Amino acid sequence: MLSEYLGVLLMLGIAVALTVGMLLVHVYLGPKRSFDKKLAPFECGEEPIVSPRQRHAVKFYLVAILFVVFDVEAVFFYPWGATFLETGLPGLTTIAIFSVPLVVGLVYEWSKGALEW
Amino acid sequence: MILVVAKTLFILIVVTLLFAPLITWVERKQSAIMQDRIGANRADLAGMTFLGLLHPAADVIKLLSKEDLVPAGANRFLHALAPILSAVPALIAFAVIPYGATYRFGDTTFTLVAADIDWGVLYLLVIGSLATYGSVLAGWASRSNWSMLGAIRATAQMISYEVTMGLSIVGIFMVFGSLKLTDMAVAQDTTFRVFGFLDLFASLPAGAGWLNAIRLPNWGIFLQPLAFLLFLTCIMAENKRPPFDLPEADSELVAGYFTEYSGMRFGLFYMAEFIEVVVIAGAVAALFLGGWAVPYLSQETITAGVASLFGEGFANLVCMLIHVGCFFSKVVFLVWLQMLIRWSFPRFRYDQLMDLCWKVILPLSLLNIFLTAAGMLLAQQIAPGAAAS
Numbered sequence: 001m002l003s004e005y006l007g008v009l010l011m012l013g014i015a016v017a018l019t020v021g022m023l024l025v026h027v028y029l030g031p032k033r034s035f036d037k038k039l040a041p042f043e044c045g046e047e048p049i050v051s052p053r054q055r056h057a058v059k060f061y062l063v064a065i066l067f068v069v070f071d072v073e074a075v076f077f078y079p080w081g082a083t084f085l086e087t088g089l090p091g092l093t094t095i096a097i098f099s100v101p102l103v104v105g106l107v108y109e110w111s112k113g114a115l116e117w
Numbered sequence: 118m119i120l121v122v123a124k125t126l127f128i129l130i131v132v133t134l135l136f137a138p139l140i141t142w143v144e145r146k147q148s149a150i151m152q153d154r155i156g157a158n159r160a161d162l163a164g165m166t167f168l169g170l171l172h173p174a175a176d177v178i179k180l181l182s183k184e185d186l187v188p189a190g191a192n193r194f195l196h197a198l199a200p201i202l203s204a205v206p207a208l209i210a211f212a213v214i215p216y217g218a219t220y221r222f223g224d225t226t227f228t229l230v231a232a233d234i235d236w237g238v239l240y241l242l243v244i245g246s247l248a249t250y251g252s253v254l255a256g257w258a259s260r261s262n263w264s265m266l267g268a269i270r271a272t273a274q275m276i277s278y279e280v281t282m283g284l285s286i287v288g289i290f291m292v293f294g295s296l297k298l299t300d301m302a303v304a305q306d307t308t309f310r311v312f313g314f315l316d317l318f319a320s321l322p323a324g325a326g327w328l329n330a331i332r333l334p335n336w337g338i339f340l341q342p343l344a345f346l347l348f349l350t351c352i353m354a355e356n357k358r359p360p361f362d363l364p365e366a367d368s369e370l371v372a373g374y375f376t377e378y379s380g381m382r383f384g385l386f387y388m389a390e391f392i393e394v395v396v397i398a399g400a401v402a403a404l405f406l407g408g409w410a411v412p413y414l415s416q417e418t419i420t421a422g423v424a425s426l427f428g429e430g431f432a433n434l435v436c437m438l439i440h441v442g443c444f445f446s447k448v449v450f451l452v453w454l455q456m457l458i459r460w461s462f463p464r465f466r467y468d469q470l471m472d473l474c475w476k477v478i479l480p481l482s483l484l485n486i487f488l489t490a491a492g493m494l495l496a497q498q499i500a501p502g503a504a505a506s
Binding site: 019023025071074077096117 | 118121122124125126129133180181182183184185186187188189190191197200201204205208209211212213230231232233234235238239240257259260261262263264265266269272273276277279280283284287288290291294295296371376377380381382384385467468471472475476479480483486487490491493494497
């Protein structure tokens, strides 16, 4: 049963080893000639005047909320879709009822302007 | 045990050592041809340039021998972790994509896929969303304004398209009745009657029987054409390549979330992007273009045909080679298609990008699910037990 995941585990091991190894080789091979101006964050030659870690437009936060709502609901579609051949018409009715709040929610957000940029 | 190791190593080596470097070359050469330039032709070995094929190797050497820089004020741990978090999901995503069918040699039976997981498609979606962490952490850890803007854009874009990417392929799950990619590939190794739906209305008039002979491969792209378009759009947006490169947007944000990355740290982002191109091609091929299936020639047909001449063991071997070749031809075609799209379209504006996701693709994928359900119920009315129309 778990042996199916052996390939994934092996691939994960190789991938981590490869990426970490590349970074280590990079640290070892590269020259070390750093000074203050070189290490300053890129700002088109100017001194940065604001910190990047400040508040950002609330729209991005809104998208994150929409994502949580829709992605969790989308997850319920997967098992239903995979078993649709067996469930048939009762299955369709069930998912139609389930989708009503989803669609209503989408229409509501749309009308409220949550999807405007 | 040894088989699993061999299968895993084969696909990993093909994807990372063969496809990914070649694609960086194809990207340069194809863009050069499309823009009437000469393209990469400078790196040479003893005076021979090999059409610029040495450039990928030269790139790796150059990136490895650059200075390892971490900008002042950056979070050193997260700054190093971010490229790894970007590259690892790209590298391991190919584990579930079958590049060949199930073959039998004597007593051993094996399927050409690194990990034959029941929830293969979900694995792809899960691994795809893990890559979000890489770009977000990269932007946040760099402590640069450009990086931060890029990271915020990347977050919103990737999580938006993740929702629609999942919803757009529910139709495929329904048609094939499975989440297992190997099962889907086997189901696509057949054909269906294009005009089968006419049975619903009346029996065919005499003389029109030839309509029944028109058959198409049972591929996702023919059963779910709308899902194909939606999924391809979403998965390309997930990869953040032009025309969806808002998080990197060179002309606005310098380089977006990896502005503060140089050397191999940047190289890992670069590598991840190109490996993801191959993964996208593999996933779309497996879901929509039949995976390893040869159109109109099912596995039994090939095996039986060759076996009658040369014996069964050899037939299985030939069949395997044909299937693997067929799968990688489809991958190459899809990679080329992505390159064509990448060099043909200008970048979206951010509001257009979000509108496309939430106002076009999301309603269309919901619509597609219900249309598919209705179509399948009708098909069951015509021929009970038939998989799809």
